[in-house]
Each structure stands twice: as structure tokens, then as C-alpha cells.
Amino acid sequence: MEAIGAGIAAIGNTPLVRLRKVVPGGAAEVWVKLEGGNPTGSYKDRMAISVLNAALERGDVSPGDTVVEFTGGSTGTALAFVSGVLGLKFTAVFSDAFSKSKQQAMEAFGAEVLVEKSVDGAITHELAERMRLRAHALADQPGHYYADQFGSPDVRTGYQTMGREIAEALDGDIDVVCAGVGTGGALMGSLDGMREMGVAPHVVALEPSQSPLLTTGRSGGHKVEGIAVFPDPPFLDRSQVSEVRMVNQERAFEMCRKLAREEGVFGGGSTGLNVCAAIELAIELGPGKRVVTFNCDSGAKYLGGPIYSPSQHG
Ligand SMILES: Cc1ncc(COP(=O)(O)O)c(C=O)c1O
Known part of the structure; x- marks a missing residue:
């Protein structure tokens, strides 16, 4: 058997924990899947192995080829890690709007990183479009493969394991799942993954109120990395979503700090946003119910940014 890099075995099977200190009495239970425990510190490792294994199996990409993606860094780090392990090269189209540490992480896993300039560090639709076009132009070259995090059906499939793990851990007793x-x-x-196991919770999709694309179609500059970039997220099936909720990013960042100090849960801005909404929902639902959300990635990726060094960022 051909040797596969050891880190692949460490993807998934992350802990699911119940938050106690940040959830007020009289509320439903709030459970968080600690995806920061994946090898690159993000749930994106699940999609990277799914996308690249499927592409190799189909013969769309061969060892020695270069995988290309435009990325805010989490997907890029996961693709860099999995590409390296599978004998592929990886080029990321990135931007200075995202954490410098994410660029360093991609490079640590052997990626080439191309940086598009942002306007004042804001994540906007215009910036994402520029990044997308640059990645497409690169991927058109021979020996290059576009991973297509916004289109490949293998992305969605990659997260089924996460749903199955949650359903198993909670014996299928889940009322609401919410996530940015x-x-x-x-x-x-x-x-x-949950549905496969006969579990059908309500689904609440989340976005920062600074960029309410899903609720109003209007985009604004915001600083919650990884979410709220496209008006029509490719895998979001609105017919399965009960509600879309906005959360203020400043409340989300405050929640990140509280989670780290009081619960020992260390996450990025999307985790803070997820937990803010999960607590809101838990208060509305009341005792005897369960809300599940995700700690999408580790807070270690955001040290030095506005979440954990707020005084330096106004
Ligand atoms: C930190 C972070 N949180 C949340 C998300 C959103 O995940 P998804 O693209 O699966 O909706 C991403 C995606 O890039 C991310 O990087």
C-alpha cells in the first residue's frame, strides 16, 4: 500500500461539548462541535480531503499537478495540507483582507500564495470577484486543477461525517442547527449527514448584520472571515432553512473572547457569531431543547487581529 501522510487520519471525530457558563439558566442546551481540533485547525479539512480524493478517483487531477483555489485562508490551508499529503502542488489566490497568519499557514504546508490587494482591509464582493477571476485564469493552464470550493458537489459531501458524528453523540436528539x-x-x-441518520432539526442560517446579503441582498464590508461573501451561497438550499438571522460582528467578537476565557473554547469570528445566535435561539426555545452549532476553526488563526487584539484595531 502506498504511504499516506499521517495527518490525514486526524481529520474529523472532533469533540462535541455543551456550553454551560455562557448560556443563561432557563435556556435550551447549547452544544458546539470543536472543529478547531482538525489538523489545520478548521472544519475545512473535511471538505479538502473529500474534494481532492474524489478528483483523484475520477482522474481529473494526477500527482504532480497543481490545485488552484481562491480563498480567505482556511480552505486554502486545508487544501495545501491535503494536496501535499496526496502528492499535489497547491496555489492559493489570497488577499491582505485576511489574517497574515493564514498566509503563513498555507506556506507552511507548501503552498504558493498570490495576494490580491483589498481596499482598507475590507472583505467585499468586489474583492472576491477579483480573486475568483485570477484563480480561474491560473486554473486554465495545463496541469492545473480548480478545486472549486463554491461549486464542487464533493464540498457538501465532505461535511456529512460532521453531521453523523453530531447525531451519534446526541442520540439524534437535536432541535436546531445554526451556522454562519x-x-x-x-x-x-x-x-x-444528520438526515441520513433520521434526524431532521430546524436549520437557521446566520450572517453578520454588517453585510446582510442573505436577508437584504445588500453587501457591506465586514470582518467575519469565511462567511457572508456571496449573495447566493452555492450549497445553501433555502427550502431547507427555517430562518436567516443577523448577528452584529462586534457581539460575535466579544463572544469569542468570553468563550476563550470562560469556556476554554477558542474560535474565530464565525464561531463567535454561531454561538451568539445559538444562545439567542436557546433562550427562545427554553429548557428541554437542544441547539447545535460549530466552532468552525481555532482562534489561534486570529491572534493579532480585531478579535483578540481589539484595542489595536479601534
Ligand atoms: C472560519 C470560517 N467559518 C465559516 C465558514 C463557512 O463555511 P461554509 O463555506 O461551509 O459555509 C468558513 C468558510 O470559509 C470559514 O473559513
């Missing part, structure tokens, strides 16, 4: 949406892959894919 980038591609929608994590939310819908995990829902698929």
Missing part, C-alpha cells in the same frame, strides 16, 4: 454561511457547505452537508 460562506458556501453553505458545512451547514447543508452536516444536515445531510
Whole structure:
């Protein structure tokens, strides 16, 4: 058997924990899947192995080829890690709007990183479009493969394991799942995994109120990395979503700090946003119910940014 890099075995099977200190009495239970425990510190490892294994199996890509993606860094780090292990090269189209540490992480896993300039560090639809076009132009070259995090059906499939793990851990007793949406892959894919096991929770999609694309169609500059970039997230099936909720990003960042200090749960902005909404929902639902959400990635990726060094960022 050909040797596969050891880190692949460490993807998934992350802990699911119940938050106690940040959830007020009289509320429903709030459970968080600690995806920061994946090898690159993000649930994106699940989609990277799914997308690249499927592409290799189909013969769409061969060892020695270069995988290309435009990325805010989490997907890029996961693709860099899995590409390296599978004998592929990886080029990321990135931007200075995202954490410098994410660029360093991609490079640590052997990626080439191309940086598009942002306007004042804001994540906008215009910036994402520029990044997308650059990645497409690169991927058109021979020996290059576009991973297509916004289109490949293998993205959504990759998160089914996460849903199955959650359903198993809670014996299928789940009332609501809520999560911020980038591609929608994590939310819908995990829902698929739960459904496979006969579990059908309500689904609440989340976005920062600074960029209420899903609720109003209007985009604004915001700083919650990984979510709220596209008006029509490719994997978000609105017919399966009960509600879309906005959360203020400043409340989300405050929640990140509280989670780290009081619960020992260390996450990025999307985790803070997820937990803010999960607590809101838990208060509305009351005792005897369960809300599940995701710690999408580790807070270690955001040290030095506005979440954990707020005084330096106004
Ligand atoms: C930190 C972080 N949180 C949340 C998301 C959203 O996940 P999805 O694209 O599966 O909706 C992403 C996606 O890039 C991310 O990087």
C-alpha cells in the first residue's frame, strides 16, 4: 500500500461539548462541535480531503499537478495540507483582507500564495470577484486543477461525517442547527449527514448584520472571515432553512473572547457569531431543547487581529 501522510487520519471525530457558563439558566442546551481540533485547525479539512480524493478517483487531477483555489485562508490551508499529503502542488489566490497568519499557514504546508490587494482591509464582493477571476485564469493552464470550493458537489459531501458524528453523540436528539454561511457547505452537508441518520432539526442560517446579503441582498464590508461573501451561497438550499438571522460582528467578537476565557473554547469570528445566535435561539426555545452549532476553526488563526487584539484595531 502506498504511504499516506499521517495527518490525514486526524481529520474529523472532533469533540462535541455543551456550553454551560455562557448560556443563561432557563435556556435550551447549547452544544458546539470543536472543529478547531482538525489538523489545520478548521472544519475545512473535511471538505479538502473529500474534494481532492474524489478528483483523484475520477482522474481529473494526477500527482504532480497543481490545485488552484481562491480563498480567505482556511480552505486554502486545508487544501495545501491535503494536496501535499496526496502528492499535489497547491496555489492559493489570497488577499491582505485576511489574517497574515493564514498566509503563513498555507506556506507552511507548501503552498504558493498570490495576494490580491483589498481596499482598507475590507472583505467585499468586489474583492472576491477579483480573486475568483485570477484563480480561474491560473486554473486554465495545463496541469492545473480548480478545486472549486463554491461549486464542487464533493464540498457538501465532505461535511456529512460532521453531521453523523453530531447525531451519534446526541442520540439524534437535536432541535436546531445554526451556522454562519460562506458556501453553505458545512451547514447543508452536516444536515445531510444528520438526515441520513433520521434526524431532521430546524436549520437557521446566520450572517453578520454588517453585510446582510442573505436577508437584504445588500453587501457591506465586514470582518467575519469565511462567511457572508456571496449573495447566493452555492450549497445553501433555502427550502431547507427555517430562518436567516443577523448577528452584529462586534457581539460575535466579544463572544469569542468570553468563550476563550470562560469556556476554554477558542474560535474565530464565525464561531463567535454561531454561538451568539445559538444562545439567542436557546433562550427562545427554553429548557428541554437542544441547539447545535460549530466552532468552525481555532482562534489561534486570529491572534493579532480585531478579535483578540481589539484595542489595536479601534
Ligand atoms: C472560519 C470560517 N467559518 C465559516 C465558514 C463557512 O463555511 P461554509 O463555506 O461551509 O459555509 C468558513 C468558510 O470559509 C470559514 O473559513
